[in-house]
Every structure is written in structure tokens, then in C-alpha cells.
């Protein structure tokens with residue numbers, strides 16, 4: 001599953017537009033991988049900056065996910081809470097190549113609790 | 115003829131010089147010419163030949179050129195294969211360089227004989243027929259290979275790809291016999307193939323894996339319009355279709371079978387699911403190859419003697435599948451290849467391309483470019499014109515245009531593309547940007563109000579209702595001070611809303627600051643309120659979310675977390691059994707059929723009809739609690755048991771176990787019927803007047819599974835002591851000696867409200883009918899997320915009574931509509947999930963085990 005610095009997490013087709021799927025990291029933080037309606041792919045730590053809601057379960061609209069617990073809107077690109085809310089969740093660098101999704105290995109592992 | 119030498123054709127079969135098997139257009143070596151560098155090109159396609167053209171244009175005497183092509187023909191314009199298939203062009207029309215070009219330019223063409231290996235040591239290559247050719251400089255331009263999905267039956271006769279003229283010939287031969295074609299892949303190529311085959315008289319089905327056609331180039335809105343148009347033309351478009359197998363008989367294809375079991379007949383199957391850079395030769399020769407052959411900005415590979423260009427290369431991490439980038443690449447390649455020996459200045463090279471897409475299907479205008487994934491700081495400007503079938507969306511970030519999607523009117527496509535590529539600051543023309551170039555550059559005025567003010571009084575404002583500017587202004591002057599008031603007085607903007615902007619301008623011009631904001635709109639994406647949206651869904655027979663957004667001129671491309679769930683409900687309510695329930699428009703709980711908890715786990719509440727249970731159910735619940743280590747099980751305020759702490763991956767298995775004991779979802783999560791609370795009633799209680807438990811069970815059996823504007827609770831108490839708290843429920847029954855008192859609009863939540871008495875009835879059957887009718891009235895009239903209590907406060911109890919009782923058969927009709935809708939709702943959502951539906955919602959993508967990997 002390893003390709004150099006990038007971790008191959010499988011084909012893009014596994015995630016339908018407007019949805020997200022999850023990637024648990026043993027000993028670390030679960031990652032949510034999003035696909036927007038318009039084919040943008042983004043990965044965030046699956047924890048809302050408000051009270052750790054699982055962002056993967058929210059409604060995706062534009063480049064934003066609405067947290068399922070208390071409706072904060074979190075930018076998929078920067079991980080930052082939008083509007084009046086303040087907070088930020090780590091973004092995992094992601095690239096799509098030849099129809100497959102790759103996450104930056106260091107960032108995936110970096111989320112591991114010390 | 116040029117001085118470079120003269121040529122003869124060898125091995126050239128009689129007849130057709132453009133389409134013969136192994137042909138060599140060979141030149142005799144010039145007797146006295148100085149020795150020139152031998153440039154050998156692998157790939158007689160669009161990039162290879164263009165590169166040679168660019169080189170010749172710079173320095174025609176520098177190289178001795180030989181081109182090898184696998185295809186047995188001269189260089190042609192591959193993108194025009196679509197019009198050839200559609201019958202709009204012949205092969206002769208699309209030849210770029212005929213035999214005379216090779217001859218005139220002293221180029222040897224070896225066609226129909228693919229190169230099979232490159233030896234970098236000896237600087238030679240070998241072809242399939244055994245020909246060995248030396249080179250000083252080699253150019254690889256092998257293009258791409260179509261990707262074949264690895265399903266059973268892919269090797270059957272009649273399964274074709276769409277890449278070269280032979281593929282087109284195969285399709286035409288099939289089309290001659292008529293019958294059915296299935297095209298797998300709803301991208302650019304697939305849709306062009308489908309269009310061609312349809313024009314040739316075949317019955318065409320397109321099977322596309324994703325929910326939106328051309329999802330890489332289009333957003334949901336444009337994809338929906340495209341799909342509707344293709345369906346209107348008679349094609350069958352299957353989105354979300356995952357091919358399981360290609361079926362055949364006697365070695366020939368007969369159909370396509372999908373993973374969900376659907377099958378489609380096919381006499382020919384076209385696979386158009388994507389392309390892969392053709393890198394085999396380069397890889398075998400030991401060049402650096404990732405996804406494509408890795409090149410620098412001068413199109414030089416990891417071997418300085420070898421260049422590569424076209425779809426087979428990877429430049430700065432990017433591979434391209436369109437021709438425009440190839441032209442830029444070829445220029446950079448030639449600049450560098452023709453550089454004078456010893457010249458110290460290196461040309462600037464190729465810096466990558468931004469691409470745009472058009473679909474070559476006659477009568478469909480579609481354009482997309484750049485990044486329209488939205489998000490941070492990106493602002494969408496959307497314009498829709500439903501009557502003309504137009505959708506335009508431009509995406510602006512940091513005052514620059516970063517993306518555009520146009521459907522129906524693409525006249526401004528190249529203008530947007532230009533703005534995008536140049537990265538120009540668009541702030542001066544921002545207001546007018548979406549209206550296109552003519553308007554933005556010196557249109558009547560950049561101020562839309564001024565433009566509207568300049569219109570004459572008889573100019574038509576609202577096309578749907580034929581309302582002129584004069585009429586709108588008159589109604590404003592007559593006291594209509596808000597958009598809503600204008601809509602209700604003169605009907606302008608009341609139908610599709612496309613003239614809303616004009617009406618708003620007229621309000622601003624006429625009233626200035628005195629414009630009143632109308633009643634609340636559904637959300638910021640639309641100018642319509644809930645009632646209007648519901649009315650228009652029925653009037654215009656709208657049956658899909660993107661269709662509502664297009665027809666009602668939504669201001670955003672795909673709505674928001676407020677309007678999507680509302681529209682999904684309104685459609686389900688308006689057209690029971692006829693519309694697709696859009697899972698991605700549902701809040702998490704309704705999507706997962708369980709309640710999300712603060713730690714991201716779920717709670718599961720099985721239905722206990724009327725609060726009754728039995729040993730089998732209790733045992734099943736106890737087993738689930740133990741088997742899945744549920745940390746807590748609790749009796750809810752709704753007379754049933756709630757199992758806490760279930761992981762999303764375990765939900766389907768939990769449901770399967772509960773299903774096995776006969777239990778179904780309790781919808782404790784839904785904007786739907788929650789519980790029917792009962793008391794023991796006349797069966798046991800010394801005060802009971804009627805069988806309240808039995809009636810509660812019957813009511814729950816009738817109403818469960820129904821989607822509603824908000825949650826809905828029922829209770830039945832056996833006497834006025836009201837132990838089931840029926841008078842704080844959405845629908846409450848209080849049994850009395852003479853029958854049943856029916857109460858509505860109670861709420862025990864944030865703001866406690868006791869019910870209003872609706873009526874008294876004598877029999878259980880009447881109580882059931884009134885309950886069904888009341889629910890249906892609420893379902894059809896309330897706003898999404900409005901419970902019965904605030905709904906009744908808003909419309910008044912009299913309105914509800916009138917709706918139910920003014921006509922003697924209203925109750926019957928409403929109840930019949932409710933029962934009809936229930937036909938489509940009362941299947942246990944858990945059963946389908948336990949059987950594997952929507953598995954992607956539950957399963958993780960994969961799991962990362964860092965420790966294991968680090969040890970490895």
C-alpha cells in the first residue's frame with residue numbers, strides 16, 4: 001500500500017460525490033476523506049474542532065462540511081471553522097493520481113498520539 | 115520536391131494508400147548530403163507529428179526523420195473520430211498529414227509496424243516485423259491506451275474501445291446490423307460514442323459508475339441537465355451503475371449485467387472508462403516512468419537522447435488527455451531540440467496547461483474549465499434560465515476567475531477561459547461577469563439597476579406570466595413593497611423566479627430604502643419561501659433536487675445543508691414512489707438509521723409497537739448489548755429501549771440480529787413518526803374506557819416509516835387521567851366512554867404546548883382515519899423542520915379544521931393519500947442495510963497500521 005512519501009488509499013470511485021469515508025489510523029487519529037459534488041478530494045482529521053464530532057458524517061456542500069453534532073461549517077480545504085465559529089482541524093495533504101487517492105504519509109502518521 | 119532527397123513508395127499495396135497494413139514510405143538516402151542527426155519518432159499520432167511539424171518549421175534541414183506508427187495509416191485528427199462515427203465527417207476529411215507531407219518533408223513513415231523495444235546502449239529500436247532502426251535522438255509519442263475494466267466477459271467479441279479508426283470501423287459494422295449498444299462510461303468519450311451510435315440507429319444505454327455524468331468536468335446541476343437532454347433524445351442513462359459482468363453467447367457479447375442485478379441487452383459494448391498513458395516501451399527501456407513517462411520542461415526524459423511528448427508523458431506530476439496541452443508541449447520540445455549546439459540560453463520550456471472541456475455532441479452546448487470544487491474564499495456566481503435550459507456558474511477566488519461551468523449557452527466559454535488562464539483581476543467587472551463578455555465589456559451599464567431603469571414601460575419583465583415593467587411598477591406604487599407582495603399582486607417572478615433580479619431592481623428603483631424584505635425564504639440559496647417551493651414542485655412536476663434548483667433558479671450550484679434535506683422531503687412527499695430518496699441530502703441520523711452520539715458512536719432504538727414487548731424481543735436486545743459490548747441500554751421517554759455506543763461499522767450486523775427477532779427500526783432519529791405511547795387501558799386498568807394499548811399499536815402500524823416535516827409523536831390514553839400524556843403529543847387520543855377525543859398540536863419539548871381538541875369520534879376506525887388525514891395535511895402543508903405545534907400556531911386551528919372537515923370527504927381523501935404514500939415507506943430501512951445496501955456508509959476505506967509498516 002506504500003508508494004514513497006504517499007500512502008495509496010485506493011481508487012477514487014470508492015467515495016461517491018458529496019460524501020466522505022473514514023480511515024482509522026491505529027494508535028492515531030481517524031481520518032475523513034471527502035469528495036465534493038464537483039470532484040474535489042480532501043482529507044481532514046475526523047474530529048470537529050468544536051467538540052470532536054465525526055466530520056465524515058456531515059452534509060457536504062460546496063467545499064464545506066456541516067458537522068453532524070452542532071452544525072459548525074468546516075472548510076474542507078483549510079480545516080477552518082467558517083463564519084462566527086473559531087477553530088481548526090488538521091488537513092492531511094492529499095493528491096489524486098491515475099484515479100487513485102494518496103495521502104501524505106508523514107501527515108497521516110503525524111496524527112498519531114505521542 | 116525539396117533538396118533533402120527524393121522518395122519512392124515501397125511495399126505500398128495497390129489502392130488505398132491511407133489505410134494499408136504495414137506501409138513504408140521510404141526515402142533513398144541523399145548521395146551527397148552531409149550526415150544529419152537521425153530523429154526517430156515512435157507514434158504517428160497527434161503529438162508525434164505535430165512535434166515534427168514544429169521542428170521542421172524551425173530548422174527543416176537538421177534531422178533525418180523516421181516515424182513509426184502502429185496504426186496502418188497516415189496521421190489524422192483523432193478527436194474528429196467522434197464526428198466520423200456520427201456520420202458528420204469521412205476519414206478523408208480528418209487526415210492532418212497525407213502521404214505527400216511525408217514525401218515533401220523527406221520523412222520516412224513506417225506504419226502498421228509497431229515498435230516493440232528500445233535499446234538505449236546501441237541506440238536502436240526494433241519493430242514487430244524485425245526491422246532495426248538506429249537513432250541519434252528518439253521521440254516517444256505513443257499516446258494512451260484505453261482502460262479496460264477487469265470484469266468477466268471483457269474479451270468477448272463485440273466489446274470495443276474508442277481510440278482509433280479501427281474501433282470506429284468496428285462500431286460502424288455493428289451499427290449496420292442495428293440492435294442495442296451499451297456504452298460503459300459516461301465521460302466525454304463515452305457520451306460521444308453513445309451519440310454516434312444513436313445517430314446510426316442503435317438503441318443506446320450509457321452505464322456510468324458515478325451519480326453525475328462527466329463528473330470530472332461538470333457539477334451536479336450541469337450533469338443533471340445533460341442527463342435529461344440525453345434521455346429526451348432517447349438514450350437510457352444509468353448513473354450509479356457498477357458493471358459486474360459482460361454476458362455473452364457463442365463468444366459474442368449479448369449484454370451487460372450490473373452489480374445491483376440490472377441487465378441490459380447489447381449487440382456491442384463500448385468501454386470508455388478512461389485512458390492510461392502508453393508507457394510500456396519506455397518502462398522496459400529503463401526510463402523514469404511514474405504514471406506517465408517523466409519529462410522535464412523541454413520534454414526530455416531521464417535519458418538526454420530521448421524525448422517524449424503527448425498523452426504518454428507526465429510533466430510536473432500532471433498527465434493530460436486533451437490536445438491543447440500537446441500543442442504547447444510540441445512548441446517547447448522543438449525550441450529545445452532545434453537549439454544551436456553551444457547556445458547557452460535555454461528556451462523557457464513548457465510550464466503546464468490549464469484545460470477546458472467541450473462535448474462534441476451536436477445540439478448540446480457544454481463547457482467547463484478550471485477548478486470548481488468551491489470552498490474557501492471561493493464564491494459561486496450562478497445564473498439559471500430554466501426556460502432556455504441554461505445554467506452558468508463561475509467560481510471566483512481572490513478576485514480571480516478560477517473555474518467555469520456552462521450549459522446551454524457556451525458563447526462566453528472562451529472569454530472565461532481566457533480570463534482564467536491570464537488570472538486577471540475581475541473585480542471591476544464582477545457584477546456583470548456572469549452575464550458574459552458583451553455585457554461586461556461596454557454593455558449598457560455595469561449597474562444592473564441603471565440598466566433596468568433604462569427599460570421602456572412595456573418591456574417584458576416576467577416571461578412566465580407576461581408581466582411588463584409598467585405593470586410591476588404600478589403594483590409597487592400600489593403598495594406592494596416587497597418581492598413577495600409583488601409576486602402576489604401582479605404575479606411577476608411568481609413562477610420560475612428567473613426575473614427575481616429584475617423585480618428586485620424595480621423595487622430598489624421605485625422605493626429606494628423602503629423596500630421591505632418579504633417573508634423568510636427557504637434559505638439563502640433561493641428567493642422563494644417554503645410554500646412557494648412546495649407549490650411549484652407540484653405545478654411544474656419537479657422530481658429531482660437538481661431539477662428544482664434549475665427550474666426555480668437557485669442561486670447556488672448545489673444548495674446547502676438547509677435546503678437539500680428540505681427539498682428531498684418535499685419531493686418525497688409530493689411524489690410518493692416516484693422520486694429517488696437522495697441519501698447525501700439527509701442528516702446523518704436519517705442516513706445511518708441510528709442516532710449519532712457525542713463520541714461519534716450510534717444509539718439504536720428498535721420499535722416496540724405501542725410500548726409492548728415480549729421475551730423474544732427482550733432476549734434479542736440483551737444479546738445485542740452483550741455481543742457488541744454496548745456500554746449502556748436505557749428505557750427512553752418514548753416507551754422503548756435504546757442501545758448505546760454502537761460503531762458505524764457494526765450497525766448492519768446489529769440490525770440483522772434485531773431483524774431476526776422481528777424488530778424493525780424505531781426511527782428514533784427521523785423527521786418521521788417516532789413513538790406511539792400508550793397506557794394499559796381497558797384491558798387491565800380499572801378506569802380504562804377503551805383499548806388504548808390496542809389502538810396505539812394499530813396507529814403505530816399505520817403510521818410508522820412515514821417521512822414528515824419534523825418528528826411526530828402520538829399517544830393514546832385510556833381515560834382522561836391521561837397517563838400516556840396524550841395532550842402534549844402531535845396527535846393525542848384520549849379515550850372516553852362514548853368514544854375518542856382527538857387532540858393535535860401538543861409539544862412537550864422546548865416550549866411546552868398543550869394540544870387543541872380537534873374533534874370527537876365514536877369508533878376506532880374514525881379515529882384512525884382522522885389521524886391519517888391530519889398527518890397528511892401536516893405533511894403537505896407544514897414547512898420542513900416545523901413541528902405540529904408551531905405549524906398550528908402559524909396557520910391557526912381553524913385552518914386545520916377547515917382543511918379536514920369543510921368538505922365532507924376531505925378526511926377520506928387525505929387519508930387515502932397518506933395510505934398510498936405509506937405503500938412506499940413501510941419497508942424496514944434496516945433490512946436493506948443488513949443485506950448490504952449502502953455498505954460504503956458503514957465500512958472504513960482501509961485501516962492504517964503505522965507500527966506494522968514501520969517494522970516492515
Ligand code: SRM
Pocket residue numbers: 709710711717719748749750751752753754756781782788789825827842843860861862863864865901
Ligand atoms: C432517547 C430520548 C431520551 C431518553 O433517554 O429517554 C431522547 C433523546 C433525544 N432527544 Fe428527545 N428524546 C426522547 C424523548 C423525548 C421526549 C419525551 C417523549 O417523546 O415523550 C420529548 C418531549 C416531547 C416532545 O417531543 O414534544 C423530547 C423532546 C426533544 C426535543 C424538543 C422537541 C421540541 O419540539 O421542542 C429535541 C430537539 C429536537 O428535536 O430538535 C429532542 C432531541 C433529542 C435528541 C435526538 C437530541 C439530538 O438531536 O441528538 C436525543 C437523541 C438521543 C439519542 O441519540 O438516542 N428531544 N424527547 C427519548 C427517545 C424517545 C424515543 O423512544 O424515541
Ligand SMILES: Cc1cc2nc3c(=O)[nH]c(=O)nc-3n(C[C@H](O)[C@H](O)[C@H](O)COP(=O)(O)OP(=O)(O)OC[C@H]3O[C@@H](n4cnc5c(N)ncnc54)[C@H](O)[C@@H]3O)c2cc1C
Pocket residue numbers: 156157158159160161162182183184185192193194195196227228229230255256257258276277278303306392395423424425426434435436437438440472474
Ligand atoms: C474519440 C476521441 C475524441 C476525442 N476528442 C477530443 C476533444 O474533443 N478534444 C481534445 O482536446 N481531445 C480529444 N481527444 C483526445 C485527443 O485525441 C488526444 O489527446 C490526442 O490524440 C493525444 O495525442 P498523442 O499523440 O499523445 O496520442 P495519439 O494521438 O493516440 O497518438 C499515439 C500514436 O502512437 C501509436 N503508437 C502507440 N504505441 C506505438 C508503438 N509501440 N509503435 C508505434 N506506434 C505506436 C498509436 O497507434 C497512435 O497512433 C479525443 C480522443 C478520442 C479517442
Ligand code: SF4
Pocket residue numbers: none
Ligand atoms: S433532554 Fe437534552 S440531553 Fe437529554 S436526551 Fe434530550 S436532547 Fe439529550
Ligand code: FES
Pocket residue numbers: 048049050051052053067068069070071072
Ligand atoms: S462537534 Fe462539530 S459542531 Fe459541535
